[in-house]
Amino acid sequence: MPAALPLDDQLCFSLYATSMAINRAYKPMLDRLGITYPQYLVLHALWEEDGRTVGAIADRLALESSTVTPLVKRLEAAGFVTRERNPDDERQVQVRLTDRGAAMREQCGCLAEELLDRAGMSGEQLGALNRQVQALWQALRDSRG
Structure with missing residues (x-):
């Protein structure tokens, strides 16, 4: 039986950890709202x-x-x-x-700006990443038996 990959090499962990980090970034603004x-x-x-x-x-x-x-x-x-x-x-x-x-809706507009600032990525880079993750999500939903 092959050994499990280290966590940092597992996409599922990277997506989970990133999701948690985004939630932490949004939390102070959402708390204010x-x-x-x-x-x-x-x-x-x-x-x-x-x-x-x-x-x-x-x-x-x-x-x-x-x-x-x-x-x-x-x-x-x-x-x-x-x-x-x-x-x-x-x-x-x-x-x-x-x-x-x-x-x-207007008050929540700053959430995306906060994510861009904290990620150090351009809107185009984040958009491309989002499209890749959406394609993965769609593939996983479509492959359910």
Whole structure:
């Protein structure tokens, strides 16, 4: 049986450690805004398309609905979103941005700038890296049996 590669030679560890470092870079700004990174992702999904259902948000974020629901409830309690049952299908909960939630989009714009500053990479370099990681993610999703 071959020995496991050192952690630094494993792509999965590099992606995990990078994700954690990005979260740490974002945390002080998100703390000032009063949201967590997972809540930021929910807001971002709604900035892309307001009025999504909890299930559609979960799909967009590659999460389970049971993970998204408490995030949405906390965002609602903080006044960023509203939730209401779909009158045509009571099983669906539609989530809409409040004025406060929509205004957060501008305040969160500095997150990308912070990442560029801290990474020491150009926007083009980060974009190319992101496209490679997205291609890997897509390949892994497509290969699920």
